[in-house]
Amino acid sequence: MDHTEQSGEVVLRHGLERLADLLGRTWELSPRTDVTTRGGVDALVDVRPPDGGIQAQLAVEVKSRLTPRQVEDDLLPRWELIKQINSGTNLVVVAPWLDRRTRDLLRERGIGYLDLTGNVHLRVPRPAIVIHTDGAVKDPRGGAQSRAGGPTLAGPRAGRLIRALVDHAPPYRATQLAQLTGLSLPWVSKLLTRLEEQLLIRRDGRVVTEVEWPDLLRARAGSYDLLRQNPFVRMLAPNGSEHVLGNVEPRPHGAPGTYPEVVVTGHYAARQVAPVASGGQLMLYVHDGPHAVDEVADRLGLLRVDAGGDVLVMRSHDEVVFDRWREVDGIPHVALSQLVVDCLAGPGRLPAEGEAVLRYMAEHVDEWRDTGLSTG
Structure with missing residues (x-):
């Protein structure tokens, strides 16, 4: 389906078609025409179950885009008004695409949603309807957000x-x-x-x-991809990753505030904080530069390989990955906040490890977060 800008009528039609497919042919969806006295929603839809029993009423709001702030400032007051008019009505947002933050907020406030990429959440008590599916993580319209300014x-x-x-x-x-x-x-x-x-x-x-x-x-x-945005080289550690880490300089040379030559991220760093899995490649950041990877590889005893390998050496996309680095058992690691971003934006088991680090951070906020912002 083309997810470029579409009229509200087209989005509504496609959304109701998607809902009908999810419910099945034995259910009946009947859009109503008079919505002027029903809270100003875009459509009212009656949903009848196969047995012809109690029907549900959906108040449908069609949005080309929806932000959490719009949910809080506009949609929630509208929802309260709709419930006062008819407590049995269920509010559903239909849109081309809804981001995760918006979907979470809608779900928390008891509002259903359906986007045209397959992100759907609908819970109706009578008749019993429970639908939850996941669709696109990113907006298929591409640069729509940038074009919006x-x-x-x-x-x-x-x-x-x-x-x-x-x-x-x-x-x-x-x-x-x-x-x-x-x-x-x-x-x-x-x-x-x-x-x-x-x-x-x-x-x-x-x-x-x-x-x-x-x-x-x-x-x-x-909005980040660990391996796409940090050019990497696959390496083999003939004597094992622990031998490699033993060759990493424990502290940077130079004035206070100087960054290390290498910092650890990914699986190994996550396991030191919140172990949930074993194995995985050792991931190292080095500074961006034409010879940085080879120079570090020589010092650490690493060999280039075309495929596989047990070490990934990544040229950092920005020096921020070294900011607030931590020393763990004498080895430089990325800051916890950078570690979470790297894991959540990485492949395989890394996102699950990132969530585990997030949980650790939530339980130990005072240990890693500065209480004041110094700009001097």
């Missing part, structure tokens, strides 16, 4: 700002964040506005007062 969560600049928001507890202003990250104040302000629309941060005037850091990390990972 403003920055997205993709790219190195977003990575720097998100790391700053997660690693430093508020309150703080955009000016402080811009100074800390080296980003332009106008760009920082625009991304903060986008994050506020997603309810990933909250502000009081110009001051950031709350950061939903677990969901912010998940959102960043959804």
Whole structure:
């Protein structure tokens, strides 16, 4: 199906066709025509079960796009009005695509949803209807968000700002964040506005007062691909990964604040924090540069291979991956916030390991998060 911009009528028609397919041919969907006195929704649909018993009524809202802020500010008050008019009505949002944050919020507030990529959630008590399916993780319309104006969560600049928001507890202003990250104040302000629309941060005037850091990390990972955005070389460790780690410089040379030559991420780093699985390739970040990988490989005793290998050496897409590095048993590791993003955006078992690290972080916030933002 073409998911480029479509009229509300087309989205509604395709959405009801999808719902009919999910319910099956024995169920009957009957759109009603008079919705002017029913809370101003786009459509009312009667749903009749196969046995001809009690029918359900769906109040359908059609949205080309929907943000969590719009859910909170517009849709929830509308939902309260609809329930006052008819407590037996069930509100359902139909859209071309809904992001995870919006879907989670709708589900928490008892609102059903159906997008044209297959993300569907509908719970009706009478007659009993329970449907939940997962569709596209990313918007199939491609750059629709960028065309709508403003920055997205993709790219190195977003990575720097998100790391700053997660690693430093508020309150703080955009000016402080811009100074800390080296980003332009106008760009920082625009991304903060986008994050506020997603309810990933909250502000009081110009001051950031709350950061939903677990969901912010998940959102960043959804716009990031660990192995695509960090060019990597497959390596073989003839003497094993532990021998490789034994050759890693435990501390960087140079002035305070200097980054290490190598930092560990991925499976090995996650297991040191929240072990949920064994095995997996050793993943190492090195600084970006034409000879960085080969120089590090020589020092660590690694051999290039065309396929397989037990070590991945990655050229970092941005120096932020080294920021706030940790020393674990004498070996440099990425910060916990970077580790979560890397795992959630990685292949295989890494996303599950990333969620385990997130749980650890939630239980030990005081151990890794700064309570103040220093820009001096």
